[in-house]
Amino acid sequence: xxTVQLRWERREPPLPTTAVxxxxxxxxALAAATRDRLRAGARLGVVADDTALLVLGAAEDLPxxxxxxxxxxxGELLVPTTARSRPxxxxxxxxxxxxxxxxxxxxxxxxxxxxxxxxxxxxxxxxPYVRGLA
Numbered sequence: 372x373x374t375v376q377l378r379w380e381r382r383e384p385p386l387p388t389t390a391v392x393x394x395x396x397x398x399x400a401l402a403a404a405t406r407d408r409l410r411a412g413a414r415l416g417v418v419a420d421d422t423a424l425l426v427l428g429a430a431e432d433l434p435x436x437x438x439x440x441x442x443x444x445x446g447e448l449l450v451p452t453t454a455r456s457r458p459x460x461x462x463x464x465x466x467x468x469x470x471x472x473x474x475x476x477x478x479x480x481x482x483x484x485x486x487x488x489x490x491x492x493x494x495x496x497x498x499p500y501v502r503g504l505a
Contacts, residue, residue: 375466378457379479385452386443388430392476392483397438398424402500404434409494416488418474419500423483425476428490440478449476 393401401424409415413432418425426433433441442449445460447469456463456477469475469484476483 375458377463377477379451379454380457382453382455386445386450388433388441388452389444390425390427390442390449390476391433391436391439392426392442392449392478393424393436393439394481395422397436398422398500399503401426401434401436401439402497404436405492406494406497406501408432408434409492409497414490415492416490417492417497418483418485418488419497423481424500425474425483425485427474427488442476442478447475449474451478454479 391401402419405415405417405424405426413428415426415428415432441452443452445455446464448460448464450456450460460477463477464475467475467482467484472487473484474487
């Protein structure tokens with residue numbers, strides 16, 4: 372067995388924002404803000420389940436919500452814009468089992484691997500998440 376401790380250090384300057392993530396109780400607020408941005412014409416990709424909501428898109432199109440974490444690309448991994456993982460991000464993608472065509476997110480305490488969503492998500496598909504019923 373091999374054990375590797377994940378550590379985080381401050382990143383300066385921050386990465387450009389390319390995604391936003393909400394977990395747990397933060398999902399309904401981000402779902403509502405994302406729905407509103409989609410209705411206003413933003414082209415966003417959305418990945419959601421009952422515990423997480425990930426929104427990908429251009430920085431100017433991304434929604435804002437309390438408690439959401441803003442992410443940037445560190446190689447092929449999405450990480451908090453102001454944090455750098457140790458060991459390096461490139462090692463975590465493979466360790467998490469991500470393959471081509473998948474997005475891989477690493478934030479303190481959580482990792483997410485999912486198929487890359489296409490831009491232009493349906494705003495109405497977010498309604499169950501807005502109501503916290505997903």
